[in-house]
Amino acid sequence: MADLLIEVLQAAREHGPRPALTDARGRTLTYAELSTKVLSTAQRLRDNGFTPGTRMLFSIRPGPDAIVLALGTVAAGGTVVFVDPGGGPELFARRTELAGPGWAAAESVLYAASAPGPLRALARRRGVLLPDYSALPVRHIRSGPWLPGVPRRAVSTRNLAKPIDAPFPEPNPDQDAVIVFTSGTTAAPKAVVHTRGSLAAALDALATRCALGPDTRVHTDQMMLGLPALVAGAHWSMPPYGFAPAADPAALAAGLDGATHTFLVPADLAVILDSGVPLPGSLRQVLLGSAPVLPPLLERAKTALPDVELLAVYGMTEILPVAIATAEEKIAHGGDLLGRPLPGVRARLAEDGELLVSGPNLCRGYLGQPPLTEHATGDLARLDGDRIVLTGRKKDMILRGKTNVYPGLYEPAIAALPGVAAAVMVGVPDEIGDERIVLALVPAPDAAPDLADRVRAALPGLIDASALPDEITVLPELPVAGRNRKVDRSMLRAKLAP
CATH class of the missing domain: 3.40.50.12780 (ANL, N-terminal domain)
Structure with a gap:
């Protein structure tokens, strides 16, 4: 069975001096440099107490350093857990609880902006609610220079990648390599687990x-x-x-x-x-x-x-x-x-x-x-x-940009908000096949006049950021069809179309 890590490292052996990765600033790693950095990162992680089976929360933007650390983590026997800190502290906490990480890797600026202090206050004023990375009870890795808010003992990605004698890893296609959170409410996050083989x-x-x-x-x-x-x-x-x-x-x-x-x-x-x-x-x-x-x-x-x-x-x-x-x-x-x-x-x-x-x-x-x-x-x-x-x-899935959104995961939680009698999310397509997410609300008798604004303010702490609606509309009732009087999503979609 094939193994992702082994395939990348074998290609690096074969194409050593050729360019492998170039970042947005034009800085390039050759295949030989990529291999050396990946294997060195794996060895230095092990030297710092990283053990096989450990999961690492990963919040570093795509780039050569991120690719090196991710591959190095897998080479050390670990699993990379991709997590978006922008989903809100509560959702982040639920996802972290499910993942059970022993390590976390984030950019220095994220540590600084999420720790108590002026940068976090500034982020909050701009509507960005970040979890406090430095408070996580794990070992920490930082990408970038040390900044206030970065844990003092955080290991630098640059130091991890410094060349060191390191062994070539054994094939292990059954090893969990990547965990990706896809969808789910705050109460029930959902994550896909891929192996080196898959x-x-x-x-x-x-x-x-x-x-x-x-x-x-x-x-x-x-x-x-x-x-x-x-x-x-x-x-x-x-x-x-x-x-x-x-x-x-x-x-x-x-x-x-x-x-x-x-x-x-x-x-x-x-x-x-x-x-x-x-x-x-x-x-x-x-x-x-x-x-x-x-x-x-x-x-x-x-x-x-x-x-x-x-x-x-x-x-x-x-x-x-x-x-x-x-x-x-x-x-x-x-x-x-x-x-x-x-x-x-x-x-x-x-x-x-x-x-x-x-x-x-x-x-x-x-x-x-x-x-x-x-x-x-x-x-x-x-x-x-x-x-x-x-x-x-089958599942009334909405496709927006690069994200699949399943309304059934979120509608019950939205309908439980104060003043909401019913909530339905539909995708309203445009001319090129993408969809806007429109949330239709039916107000309860005691609903406030500004129900849509109240719901919009509550959603970031309740559902995935990727599922936040583009538009919220309040309707006196929802169209229904059939003997069971189920919501007719096709009729609602047509009603909400521009």
């Missing part, structure tokens, strides 16, 4: 369709494309953290100069096409995903980028990728074609038409729950020969 299978499946090699450069902040690049001996360059392509298409084009591959969400591609900013001729493949990729957008993109292969990727955190379809295939089909399951991926339909998928790239399961043998996607589909065609959604 991640390797995911990257290998993607590599079967993406022509990556030493002559290619991938420009992205997405690990799902960047890590396969490292395995293939390609050059992975990263845009600045938080860079939004749609906000500055010209900057995106400049960053892509010389790049052969990148990843975009459909909404960003639409804005780039509208802007008229030309993308560089070096591009060979553009991967699209995290939201529906519709034929009209692909037709426009093919006209603007005739020499670029456009690939629509279907998958989810639990198992990625599942299928890939080209622009030509999707346009010719007419429906929402997902494509053929990638090698090793198995797809079947449940009796109600729900798409069920499995394969070596399936996660181990959800943290604290039994292992998975198959994943129920929540999508309704049909099989057109050996191709998957999406026909609808």
Whole structure:
């Protein structure tokens, strides 16, 4: 069975002097330097008492230092727990309790801004509620210079990566490597656990369709494309953290100069096409995903980028990728074609038409729950020969940007707020397939006149930041249908459409 860590380190041995990682400032690590830093980090972690099976909370922005520390943690036998501190202190506390970390890694500025003091007060005035990282009862790692608020004994990522004699790790594909929190209320957070083996299978499946090699450069902040690049001996360059392509298409084009591959969400591609900013001729493949990729957008993109292969990727955190379809295939089909399951991926339909998928790239399961043998996607589909065609959604899932939002996880908690008699979240699509989240409230008899404002103020401490609605509206009643008088979400969606 393949092993992500071993594949990356073996590629580093093979491509030693070639560029591996370049950050937004143009600083580059060669493959040899990457390997040395990863193995040195693993050894110094062990020297500092890090033991196999330890979980590390990880809140460092994407960049070469973050990749080195993450791989070094896995090489030391640990598990990286990706956690967003912006979800609010209560949600962070519940997620931390579930993860049970022994270590935490964060940027110095995050420690400083979350510790009691002027920076935390400033963040609060700007509406940012951060958990106090320095108060976590764990060993600490800082990325960046020491600042007030950083624990005195916090280990520096720079010191961890200083060269030291370190052994090459043994293959261990069953080791838990990554935990990613996906969705859930404050009371019931949900996290996906991937192993070194399942991640390797995911990257290998993607590599079967993406022509990556030493002559290619991938420009992205997405690990799902960047890590396969490292395995293939390609050059992975990263845009600045938080860079939004749609906000500055010209900057995106400049960053892509010389790049052969990148990843975009459909909404960003639409804005780039509208802007008229030309993308560089070096591009060979553009991967699209995290939201529906519709034929009209692909037709426009093919006209603007005739020499670029456009690939629509279907998958989810639990198992990625599942299928890939080209622009030509999707346009010719007419429906929402997902494509053929990638090698090793198995797809079947449940009796109600729900798409069920499995394969070596399936996660181990959800943290604290039994292992998975198959994943129920929540999508309704049909099989057109050996191709998957999406026909609808079983769970009323909302797709916004790069996030899947399941309303059923949040509506009960919102409905329990004072003054709320009923709460329903729906996705209102735009012309390129992305969705705005609209929260419809029915007020209780004793509701305050400013119910929408009160609910909006309460939501950051109640639900995931990624599920916060774009709009809140108060209605006298919700449309219902059928004998059981269930909320008619389709009718509500039509009612709320612009």
